[in-house]
Amino acid sequence: MIWIVSVLVFWAAAWAVNIRLSNGRWAKSRAVGLIVPALFGLTLLVVWEGLVRGLNVPLVILPPPTEIAVKIAGSLPILWVDFVQTFIKGALSGYVIGCAAAVIVAILVDRSPFLQRGLLPVGNFVAALPIVGTAPILVMWFGFDWQSKAAVVVVMVFFPVLVNTVEGLAASEKMQRDLMATYSASYWQSLWKLRLPAAMPFVFNGLKIATTLALIGAIVAEFFGSPVKGMGFRISTEVGRMGLDMVWAEITVAALAGSAFYGIVAMIERAVTFWHPSQRARG
Amino acid sequence: MRSVIPILTVVAAILVVWYGASVWMNSQWTLDQAARNNQTVTFSQILTDTMAQKRPKLPAPHQVAEGLWQGVFGQAITSKRSLVYHAWVTLSATLLGFAIGTGLGVLLAVGIVHNRAMDMSVMPWAIASQTIPILAIAPMVIVVMASVGITGLLPKSIISAYLSFFPVVVGMVKGFRSPDGMQLDLLKTYSASRSQTFWKLRFPASMPYFFTSLKIAAAAALVGAIVGEMPTGAVAGLGARLLSGSYYGQTVMIWAALFMAAIVAAVLVGAIGALQAVTLRRMGMRQ
Known part of the structure; x- marks a missing residue:
């Protein structure tokens, strides 16, 4: 009982503070912009912990956050091995290959408006399909190790990046292209100096979407067979053994890896497209 | 409307690549089978065999289409195979x-x-x-x-x-x-x-x-x-x-x-x- 009451009190207090802060004088400041969501997240954790302990929820249904943290601290070597297997070997290599292939294909297609008109709708269509479904096929083709996971990731990230790059290459304005023509710039010069830079906001949009897809692809592909390591493998086997604290530990790692991956790509975007209005407005 | 022909071209190109890939990927099995029986196979035999294997590595498009057709129209819709x-x-x-x-x-x-x-x-x-x-x-x-x-x-x-x-x-x-x-x-x-x-x-x-x-x-x-x-x-x-x-x-x-x-x-x-x-x-x- 005491757990539940204190949880409710904490919740009410945090909520009051948040309302205060977000309607107060400093609402627009950066610090408040960080404190309010952080407090909200902390509240969620406290409510979770308190309810699980207060209502005596069994461990096999929902472990409290502290248990998960203990599990993470206690099994760092396993988590690291899984992380390397799934993220570095599977997701990252597939991401690099898939995105590079998509950008190259987009540049090749770019020379032919005919192909563009055909490829864009097809690419958009394929991008909306449940491509994770190809995982069993690719696992059959490339074996159980990380190669098949990378292959799934390649297929998953290819189309979103392709569609965005093709769109981006058409993004430079006619005036700008005319200017390049008056300089008598060759196709490659105008591509390199005008159209690729102009396409970068679109390309990075695709790259950011692809970060999440890459992790999902690598994890789900492991449900179809993998060596005895990897985040997806660990999740599916630990679920079978009712080791839910380990599952949550892996999910935490996956969430952190996903956010960090996205954040890094977003940071590169800021450095590359510093000239774009959406980036300048923040500074 | 003017993009219909380009789309069809792209789809046709995908189908061609798919057929090519299925011949290439399934031919290994055909060759292995032939080697086991001490036969030699000609290219046209490989071609026909790779189009109609029972468990191909990559089924040819028409096999997939047939499987789809069988699954959708070939069964009562309450059947477990439908x-x-x-x-x-x-x-x-x-x-x-x-x-x-x-x-x-x-x-x-x-x-x-x-x-x-x-x-x-x-x-x-x-x-x-x-x-x-x-x-x-x-x-x-x-x-x-x-x-x-x-x-x-x-x-x-x-x-x-x-x-x-x-x-x-x-x-x-x-x-x-x-x-x-x-x-x-x-x-x-x-x-x-x-x-x-x-x-x-x-x-x-x-x-x-x-x-x-x-x-x-x-x-x-x-x-x-x-x-x-x-x-x-x-x-x-x-x-x-x-x-x-x-x-x-x-x-x-x-x-x-x-x-x-x-x-x-x-x-x-x-x-x-x-x-x-x-x-x-x-x-x-x-x-």
Whole structure:
């Protein structure tokens, strides 16, 4: 009982503070912009912990956050091995290959408006399909190790990046292209100096979407067979053994890896497209 | 209309590559068989054999088409071998989850737009959650819910709902905020209440965003339902079909299920697109 009451009190207090802060004088400041969501997240954790302990929820249904943290601290070597297997070997290599292939294909297609008109709708269509479904096929083709996971990731990230790059290459304005023509710039010069830079906001949009897809692809592909390591493998086997604290530990790692991956790509975007209005407005 | 020929060309090119690849990938098996029987095979024999293997590495397009046709029209639709039956199992979970996720998402977006505290505390998490591989929790949700006695449609729908929830929240917040300052000021001069502003300006203005996020949410919900069927050894549904195909090496079955999933996704997204076109035209918002 005491757990539940204190949880409710904490919740009410945090909520009051948040309302205060977000309607107060400093609402627009950066610090408040960080404190309010952080407090909200902390509240969620406290409510979770308190309810699980207060209502005596069994461990096999929902472990409290502290248990998960203990599990993470206690099994760092396993988590690291899984992380390397799934993220570095599977997701990252597939991401690099898939995105590079998509950008190259987009540049090749770019020379032919005919192909563009055909490829864009097809690419958009394929991008909306449940491509994770190809995982069993690719696992059959490339074996159980990380190669098949990378292959799934390649297929998953290819189309979103392709569609965005093709769109981006058409993004430079006619005036700008005319200017390049008056300089008598060759196709490659105008591509390199005008159209690729102009396409970068679109390309990075695709790259950011692809970060999440890459992790999902690598994890789900492991449900179809993998060596005895990897985040997806660990999740599916630990679920079978009712080791839910380990599952949550892996999910935490996956969430952190996903956010960090996205954040890094977003940071590169800021450095590359510093000239774009959406980036300048923040500074 | 003028893009029909380019699209057909691209599709034809894909088919040609596919046929080529299936000859190339299946020929190994043909050659092995021949070597075992001490025969030599000519190229045309390889060609005909690779088109009609029982368990090809990569089934040729016509084999997949035949498998699909068999699955859809060759069985009674209640039969366990019918793809329509499996697609319906998956689709019902998808639709239920899609409805739950969209409903909750719109509600949360309304709250976020009207309450600053909620906006500042929830919105960063809603955006951050899109960078997280949520699908990884699918097996856990299924097993945990099964251990409390909830099985069948609902666990899969919850995964679908969870996946379709965040795109809707983010899209709708953008949509409700899309009226510009002039329009909001105009309603203020009419001394419109908050609910009047919502129903007469914000809600109609959000419609284009609504349909765009619905399309994303529908595709995500379908993926959620399919993946939700995989880890538990479910017996029905397209995901189960993919899984049993991969256990027994029935490649044609996998490909047929995959194409069925693609068709379901296309129908879902297409239906939303049609609804969008009609609604926006009736509202005079057609671009």
